[in-house]
Amino acid sequence: EAGVTQFPSHSVIEKGQTVTLRCDPISGHDNLYWYRRVMGKEIKFLLHFVKESKQDESGMPNNRFLAERTGGTYSTLKVQPAELEDSGVYFCASSQGISHEHIQYFGAGTRLSVL
Amino acid sequence: SQQGEEDPQALSIQEGENATMNCSYKTSINNLQWYRQNSGRGLVHLILIRSNEREKHSGRLRVTLDTSKKSSSLLITASRAADTASYFCATVFLGGSGSARQLTFGSGTQLTVLP
Numbered sequence: 001e002a003g004v005t006q007f008p009s010h011s012v013i014e015k016g017q018t019v020t021l022r023c024d025p026i027s028g029h030d031n032l033y034w035y036r037r038v039m040g041k042e043i044k045f046l047l048h049f050v051k052e053s054k055q056d057e058s059g060m061p062n063n064r065f066l067a068e069r070t071g072g073t074y075s076t077l078k079v080q081p082a083e084l085e086d087s088g089v090y091f092c093a094s095s096q097g098i099s100h101e102h103i104q105y106f107g108a109g110t111r112l113s114v115l
Numbered sequence: 116s117q118q119g120e121e122d123p124q125a126l127s128i129q130e131g132e133n134a135t136m137n138c139s140y141k142t143s144i145n146n147l148q149w150y151r152q153n154s155g156r157g158l159v160h161l162i163l164i165r166s167n168e169r170e171k172h173s174g175r176l177r178v179t180l181d182t183s184k185k186s187s188s189l190l191i192t193a194s195r196a197a198d199t200a201s202y203f204c205a206t207v208f209l210g211g212s213g214s215a216r217q218l219t220f221g222s223g224t225q226l227t228v229l230p
Binding site: 004041093104109 | 148150155156157158159160163203205216217218219220221222
């Protein structure tokens with residue numbers, strides 16, 4: 001069974017440009033999460049999809065960030081326009097079921113560098 | 116929002132020794148989980164302990180939870196060089212709606228096991 005895959009693994013862009021990160025969850029997982037770790041700080045929650053619906057987007061930092069999950073399969077996270085403080089590692093995770101004890105499976109992350 | 120803080124930030128030990136990492140959090144939780152991240156890889160779930168549990172074992176891992184002190188510890192016994200990684204605690208807090216399932220992470224402990 002394939003795990004959570006993220007693309008690209010690393011992206012280097014200039015301030016003001018647009019970047020789109022992609023996450024493919026484990027097949028059959030309805031729950032999809034985005035997290036990010038900025039400048040070696042703690043990993044912070046961004047948002048949570050249940051199928052194609054945004055269940056919780058309380059962690060999204062501002063309106064420069066747009067997440068979508070059309071069809072309830074893969075998800076994209078677009079940053080437009082990117083700022084220097086957006087640099088960090090963006091993780092995607094997926095899980096099945098509705099229990100709060102379900103384990104989240106993480107991708108390897110996308111390292112975003114904004115110059 | 117709650118935050119987990121981990122102690123120490125970095126730990127270096129010899130192979131065969133035990134490693135203990137601590138985690139503190141600030142609010143009520145439903146469960147606490149520990150994750151490991153090897154360099155350049157995704158986070159891997161290690162163990163989950165519920166709020167009504169005090170201790171849990173899994174192989175060479177031992178986790179304790181003290182809800183009165185809002186703290187947890189992860190003990191890795193007979194460490195191996197392959198245990199070298201970053202270790203994160205993460206809590207799950209069910210908010211008023213009971214729908215929040217995001218993980219709230221600590222800042223992590225970098226463990227280095229020397230051969």
